[in-house]
Every structure is written in structure tokens, then in C-alpha cells.
Amino acid sequence: MTESAPHVPVLLPAVLDGLNVAAHPDGLFIDGTVGAGGHAAAILTAAPRARLLGFDRDPRSLDVARAALAPYQDRVTLLYASFDQMGELAPAHGFAAVEGILLDLGLSSMHVDDPARGFAFRADGPLDMRFDPAGHAPTAADLVNTLDADELADLIYQYGEEHDSRRIARAIVAARPLHTTRQLAETIERVQRGPREKIHPATRTFQALRIAVNDELGALQRVLPQAIRLLKPGGRLAVISFHSLEDRIVKQFFRDESTDCLCPPRQPVCTCGHKATIALIHRKPLVADDAEVAANPRSRSAKLRIAEKINADK
Numbered sequence: 001m002t003e004s005a006p007h008v009p010v011l012l013p014a015v016l017d018g019l020n021v022a023a024h025p026d027g028l029f030i031d032g033t034v035g036a037g038g039h040a041a042a043i044l045t046a047a048p049r050a051r052l053l054g055f056d057r058d059p060r061s062l063d064v065a066r067a068a069l070a071p072y073q074d075r076v077t078l079l080y081a082s083f084d085q086m087g088e089l090a091p092a093h094g095f096a097a098v099e100g101i102l103l104d105l106g107l108s109s110m111h112v113d114d115p116a117r118g119f120a121f122r123a124d125g126p127l128d129m130r131f132d133p134a135g136h137a138p139t140a141a142d143l144v145n146t147l148d149a150d151e152l153a154d155l156i157y158q159y160g161e162e163h164d165s166r167r168i169a170r171a172i173v174a175a176r177p178l179h180t181t182r183q184l185a186e187t188i189e190r191v192q193r194g195p196r197e198k199i200h201p202a203t204r205t206f207q208a209l210r211i212a213v214n215d216e217l218g219a220l221q222r223v224l225p226q227a228i229r230l231l232k233p234g235g236r237l238a239v240i241s242f243h244s245l246e247d248r249i250v251k252q253f254f255r256d257e258s259t260d261c262l263c264p265p266r267q268p269v270c271t272c273g274h275k276a277t278i279a280l281i282h283r284k285p286l287v288a289d290d291a292e293v294a295a296n297p298r299s300r301s302a303k304l305r306i307a308e309k310i311n312a313d314k
Contacts, residue, residue, distance in 0.1 A: 015238055033056065058108075153166040159212055242301050258279055277310065
């Protein structure tokens with residue numbers, strides 16, 4: 001495994017403030033994507049008697065987090081599991097009603113910087129892209145070498161928002177078998193048309209494959225209602241997203257759950273019976289300022305949305 005640059009947690013002061021950590025020095029918190037442990041360590045420092053439950057489906061990330069959180073080991077429980085299992089696993093570990101939950105959806109620098117994981121195209125490595133390398137999910141190589149051109153094009157368009165998806169898919173099928181990140185990136189480069197964009201032409205395709213391999217959007221949709229149920233009234237959920245597909249899901253969920261009625265606007269009488277479960281802390285997402293972007297370019301695309309639970313019945 002290559003040496004990674006130190007992980008810098010994005011929007012850290014906004015996360016601590018948004019979760020109202022200082023007001024709960026002995027509270028219970030969940031970090032659904034503990035990663036290198038940066039946000040978790042800051043929460044445990046700001047709340048000196050708090051306990052934290054951390055999830056990650058990458059055992060290597062858990063090893064890093066375990067080392068980073070060693071000073072707080074008596075107050076930390078780390079689970080090798082996906083965050084969309086928190087509804088079941090959190091209560092089993094004493095976290096049935098918590099003050100705050102954080103979901104940092106960003107791809108860890110530990111993943112990008114290790115060519116053997118297959119997430120990046122600037123260094124050659126196997127086309128893997130699984131967050132859990134010991135899991136049974138299909139790898140990126142499985143997808144690019146088995147899907148037909150239409151299925152592959154749809155995947156690249158849906159999850160990568162790549163408008164040239166059909167041309168790219170046809171090129172991939174013609175070049176098969178593809179086994180490495182460089183082979184795939186070079187295949188995409190060869191069919192690029194028009195002027196070069198600021199991003200590498202393979203960026204959106206790699207994003208699409210990563211999302212599909214790890215079912216990232218499905219997991220996000222599953223975890224959001226679980227997180228709300230685990231919060232105490234007044235507890236807060238903070239979600240950091242890094243691309244529009246994630247942010248759209250969070251925005252729509254927060255909008256629906258902060259609204260009393262979801263009936264069509266022209267319907268004269270409410271028949272859905274929906275009641276708001278959360279209140280939005282900010283109408284618009286929080287973003288990094290210029291100083292943070294300069295210090296940590298990864299924060300440029302980060303958006304933080306925060307909601308507070310208001311209904312104890314869900």
C-alpha cells in the first residue's frame with residue numbers, strides 16, 4: 001500500500017457546530033463513515049465524555065481509524081459494516097437514541113492514493129473499486145467486461161452523468177477484456193471528442209463504476225430514514241456529499257421529511273397523513289470557504305446539509 005497524504009476532514013468546524021457537539025459533552029454520536037477517524041477524533045475531543053460508534057466497510061480504513069482513535073479507545077466502538085446497517089446494529093451496541101449522526105460520503109484519500117484498490121486512473125492498478133476488498137460485490141472489471149454496450153452506457157450516464165456514455169461504452173466493449181485502470185482510462189481517452197475539459201475524460205466513467213460497484217446511492221437512500229429513527233428529539237443528522245447525485249438524494253429526503261404534507265399541491269385536502277420529522281438547520285448547504293479550499297482542495301466540492309429531529313415517533 002502506498003503512503004497517503006494525511007487525511008484532512010472537510011468542513012470540520014461546521015460539522016462540530018452543526019451536530020451541536022459542545023452541548024452534549026456526555027452524548028452518544030455515530031460516524032457512519034469513520035474513514036481515517038478525523039471527524040470522530042474531533043467529536044470525541046469536543047465532547048470529553050461522549051461515546052462514538054463508527055462504521056466502515058473497508059477493514060483497512062478501520063485499522064487506520066483504530067490507530068487514530070487509540071487515545072479515545074474506551075469511548076469508541078468501531079464496526080466492520082456498511083452504514084446502511086446502523087438501524088439494526090447501533091441499538092445492539094447501546095446506540096439506540098443518539099445526539100448526532102455524521103455521514104461523510106466522500107472517497108477517502110486512502111482509496112485514491114493506493115493503486116492496488118483501482119479507484120484512480122493516474123496510476124495503474126487492477127480494476128477493483130470495492131470499498132470492501134473482501135466482499136462479494138462484482139468488481140469494476142466484472143462490470144466493464146460482462147455488461148453489454150447498452151447496459152454499460154446506461155450505467156455510465158446514470159451514475160457518472162457522462163453525456164458521451166454511448167460512445168465510451170462501445171469503445172470499452174470493443175477493447176475488452178480490460179483488467180487495469182490504465183487500460184480503461186486509455187480506452188476512454190482515445191474516443192474523447194471536442195476540446196479537452198478541465199477534468200480527465202475518464203473521471204465520470206470511473207465515478208459511475210465506483211458508485212455501481214459499491215451501491216453507494218442505494219446505501220444512502222437506505223440509511224437516511226434509519227438515521228432519523230436513531231436520533232433523539234433535538235438530535236441532528238449531518239451529511240457531507242461530494243457530487244450532485246448524492247446531494248440530490250439528501251436534499252429531497254430533507255425536503256420531504258421537513259414537510260407536513262406530501263400530497264400534490266392542487267389537492268384540496270391532505271390524504272397522505274405525512275408529518276414532518278425534521279427541521280432544516282440551514283436552507284442551503286454549507287460549503288468550504290476559500291481558505292479551506294486552498295488548504296484542502298478536496299473540500300471544493302463538499303456540501304454539508306444538517307437537519308434536527310423534531311418528531312419522537314419516527
